[in-house]
Amino acid sequence: MLGETAVVGIGETDFYRAGQAPLSEFQLACVAVKRAAEDAGIPLEDIDGYVAYSDRQDPVRLSAALGTKRTTFTAQCWGGGGNGTAHAVSIAAAAVEAGYARHVVAFRSLAQGQFGRFGRARGPLRVTGARAYTSPYGLVTPAQECAMQTRRFMHEYGVSQEALAEISLASYEHAQRNPRAVRYGQPLTREQYHDSRWIVEPFHLFDCCQESDGSAAVVITTAERAADLPSTPAYIKAAAQGMGQRAGATAFTEPEFPTAHYKIVGEELWARSGVGPADIDVAQVYENFTGPVLIGLAEMGFAPPDGIEEFVSDGNIRWPDGGLPMNTSGGNLAEAYIHGFELVTEAVRQIRGESTSQVEDAELSLVISGPGYCPGSSVLFSKDRG
Amino acid sequence: MSRFLPEAWMLPIVDDLNREFFTSGKLLLQQCVDCQTVQHPPEEVCHQCQGMEFVHVESAGRGAVYSFAVMHYPVHAELQSAVPYAVVLVQLDDHPSVRIVGNCLDVPPDEVEIDMPVQVTWETLADAETGEQLRMPQWQAIRR
Ligand SMILES: [Zn+2]
Secondary structure (H helix, E strand, O other): OOOOEEEEEEEEOOOEEOOOOOOOHHHHHHHHHHHHHHHHOOOHHHOOEEEEEOOOOOHHHHHHHOOOOOOOEEEEEOOOOHHHHHHHHHHHHHHHHHOOOOOEEEEEEEEHHHHOOOOOOOOOOEEOHHHHHOHHHOOOOHHHHHHHHHHHHHHHHOOOHHHHHHHHHHHHHHHOOOOOOOOOOOOOOHHHHHHOOEEEEOEEHHHEOOOEEEEEEEEEEEHHHHOOOOOOOEEEEEEEEEOOOOOOOOOOOOOOOOOOOOHHHHHHHHHHHOOOHHHOOEEEEOOOEHHHHHHHHHHOOOOOHHHHHHHHOOOOOOOOOOOOOEOOOOHHHHHOOOOOHHHHHHHHHHHHOOOOOOOOOOOEEEEEOOOOOOOEEEEEEEOOOO | OOOOOOOOOOEEOOOOOOHHHHHOOOOEEEEEOOOOOEEOOOOOOOOOOOOOOEEEEEOOOEEEEEEEEEEOOOOOHHHOOOOOEEEEEEEEOOOOOOEEEEOEOOOOHHHOOOOOEEEEEEEEEEOOOOOOEEEEEEEEEOOO
């Protein structure tokens, strides 16, 4: 991979609180893809591939609506939820590098108002399969699942509530500089964080992502074609997906528990890119909830688990002075929860120099997709092609 | 005894894989005939040797809380009267690779702790829709 492909266009809709989007989920997707093509300087009809994760927008319907002349590649990532953001980019990059398509769009569209909110139990009060062993006991939602992982992680490594607070406070601080953020104009203090109600211990209200409506998309092509396009390319230096042995064992019986499923992802990403955690200038780390972010950062090698609290403290993950500014748009917690794909567009903006919390001379911009669900995935963008 | 969570709350649908676990009133775990590995939840394939023939072994039903979560926000209207409640993840003493989700019936949510010793107990429930009699494993603290 190593710079053979690049993101050349990004597109987003406005972001809304769940249920407040004036458009349907499908319409939101069309708007984001159209804007990404415009941003790339590519005629919309020349998009020839579609990749998503957990999405309901079938490329058959999408390509018809968008006037695609020749669709030559479609794919969707397996597994979980927001853990697929980077892998969708990776599949698209692999497709253009292989020559299966020329301009592949990776996207996610989400209208929780239309299809039901992630934070609530949905469907009938009878359950089969793996969920039969958890839901009847009152463990149903992702927040509750991630709380179970986080509680054990905190116990094993002496991590305090303040470490969780740091993730939340950084996102809210960065959102105050980003007019697109749903939480723009709503700063959060440490006192407000601690005083907020529990959703599920150890998660306060502000440890939990928003429920949002919106869509985000990127266009990926080869580095050769990128050279002829108007935007600054965000080269895909490396990408990785991974999970360990029996990581998919259900009902919290995976041998490695707690885990965010990022050990293999980290090993592969650093080996493929030739760089390491210390080289990264800025990171977007999917925060469904604050706890898995800590586990994911530790597994990716940014600090050992018992040093992760120190790593995120003292402003180290905040713009502009931190060693690793993180979630610079406000992220899932404070910009919007577009199932994490708004973190991919922000990572690209950092390479272009267009973030509202722009890291000076950002050369390496990392995305860590949804920690806590498997398989994990990650993508590393670079300003230089090499 | 009445149910720990509200009577109308979610129930498992009994099938061939989970029947022993949810109806026998014993903590019966799936064991592979070929390699003797015990795995939970029961699966169609042994994760160690890919065997597809299983028997059941009974656990003594003692263990310790490996992790827990305390639910405050009711994620469904039926749970409104139940919050706050704790869900525990129990690691079995006699099969340490097995962890089982449940509730700790006799410990208030703010007193649940990791490593707390527990033993299995049972909730007897009837699924009015299917007529199925359920025996759901639950947990209580082992007091010293
Ligand atoms: Zn076996």
